[in-house]
Amino acid sequence: MLKRSFSTDTPIEDIPIRLFGVVRESIVDGPRLRYVIFTQGCPHKCFNCHNPESHSYGGGKLTTTAKLWADIRKNPMIKGITFSGGEPFLWGHELAVIAKKASDAGLDIMTYSGFTYEQLLKKCETEPSVKELLSYTNYLVDGRYIDSMRDLNLKFRGSTNQRILDVTCYPNSTEASEIEL
Numbered sequence: 574m575l576k577r578s579f580s581t582d583t584p585i586e587d588i589p590i591r592l593f594g595v596v597r598e599s600i601v602d603g604p605r606l607r608y609v610i611f612t613q614g615c616p617h618k619c620f621n622c623h624n625p626e627s628h629s630y631g632g633g634k635l636t637t638t639a640k641l642w643a644d645i646r647k648n649p650m651i652k653g654i655t656f657s658g659g660e661p662f663l664w665g666h667e668l669a670v671i672a673k674k675a676s677d678a679g680l681d682i683m684t685y686s687g688f689t690y691e692q693l694l695k696k697c698e699t700e701p702s703v704k705e706l707l708s709y710t711n712y713l714v715d716g717r718y719i720d721s722m723r724d725l726n727l728k729f730r731g732s733t734n735q736r737i738l739d740v741t742c743y744p745n746s747t748e749a750s751e752i753e754l
Contacts, residue, residue, distance in 0.1 A: 584639070585638055585639050585642045585670060585671070585674050586638060586639075586670045587637050587638060587639035588637060588638050588666075588667055588670065589635055589636070589637055589667075590612070590635070590636060590637065590638060590641070590664055590667040590668075591612070591613040591614065591630075591632075591633050591634070591635055591664075592610065592611060592612060592613055592633050592634055592635075592636055593611040593612060593613045593624060593626065593627035593632070593633045593658070593659055594611045594633070595608070595609060595610055595611065595641070595644070596608070596609040596611075597644070597648065598648065598650075598651075599655070601729075602655040602657060602683070602729070603653055603655045603683035603712065603729060603754070604652075604653065604681075604683075604712075604729075604754045605652035605653060606650055606651055606652050606653075607651065607652065607653045607654060607655045607683070608644075608645045608648070608651050608653075608654050608655070609654075609655040609656075609657060610641065610654065610655070610656050610657070610661075610668070610671070611624060611627060611657050611658060611659060612627070612656065612657070612658045612659035612660065612661050612663065612664045612668070613627055613629070613630070613632055613633030613634075613658075613659050614627070614628070614629070614630040614632075614633075614658075614659050614660060614663050614664075615627055615628045615658050615659040615660040615663075615687065616660060616663075616687075617660060617687035617717050619687065619717050619718040619719070619720070620720045621718070621720040621723075622718060623718075623731070624657075624658065624659070627658055627659040628659070633659075638667055638670045638671055641671055642671055642674050645671075645675065651680065652680060652681070653675075653680050653681040653682065653683060653711075654671065654672065654675045654680055654681075654682055654683070655682075655683045655684070655685070656668050656672075656682070656683070656684045656685065656706075656710075657684075657685040658685065658686075658687075660686060660687055660688075661684050661685065661686060661706065662684075662686055662688060662693065662696070662702075662703050662706060662707075664702075664706075665700070665701075665702030665703045665704075665705050665706035665707075666701075666702040666705055666706075668684075668706050669702070669705040669706045669708070669709050672706065672709035672710070673709060675709075676709055681711045681712070682709050682710050682711050682712070683710070683711065683712040683713075683714070683729075684706065684707075684710040684712070684713055684714070685713075685714045686713065686714070686715050686716075687716065687717045687718070688715065688716075689715045689716050690713060690715045690736070690738055690740065690749055693707055693713075693715070694747055697744075704744065707740065707743055707744070708743060708744050710740055710743070711739070711740070711741045712737060712738065712739060712740070712752075712754065713736075713737070713738045713740045713749070714729060714730050714735055714736070714737050714738075715735065715736055715738060716732075716734050716735040716736060717734075718731045718732050718735070719732045719734050720732070722734050728753065728754065729754060736751050737751065737752055737753065737754060738750065738751055738752070739751075739752045
C-alpha cells in the first residue's frame with residue numbers, strides 16, 4: 574500500500590487567515606476523505622445558509638497557513654482538501670498557499686463559492702488572489718445557495734442551481750465541464 578508522503582523540505586508561507594472552523598475528516602464535503610477549511614466572512618449571506626455564523630468578517634478565529642498545513646499533514650489518509658465558508662475566494666492567496674502544498678502532495682482541491690464560475694472569471698481580471706486560488710482548484714461548487722431550490726438528494730451541494738465543475742485545466746482553459754462526483 575502506498576503511503577502518502579508530505580514534503581517537508583520547503584516551508585509553507587506562514588500568513589494569517591481567519592476561519593469559521595475546520596473538519597479534520599469529512600466524507601460529505603467532497604469525494605473521498607477530506608480535510609475541510611471553513612473561512613470566515615461572506616458577502617452573499619444566503620437565506621438559510623448552513624453556516625450563518627461565518628458571515629461576519631470579524632468573527633471566527635485567527636490561525637495561520639502553516640498551522641493549517643501542519644494539521645493536514647497529521648493524517649496520511651486524507652485524499653483532498655475542501656475550502657468552504659464563508660466565501661473562500663475572500664482568502665484566495667492564503668488558501669492558494671495551502672492548495673499548492675496539497676497539490677504537490679497529491680491531494681485534490683474542492684472549493685465552494687457563492688460566486689458563479691463566470692463571475693469568478695471576471696474577478697480574475699482584477700483580483701490576482703481569485704485567479705491564484707482558482708488555478709489550484711480541481712472541483713468548484715459554484716453559485717449561491719437558494720433555499721427555494723433546496724434538494725436534499727443532491728451530492729455535495731444544497732440547491733439545484735449550484736454546479737459541480739471540473740476546473741482542473743484553468744488557467745490554460747476557461748472551459749469548465751459540469752460533473753457528478
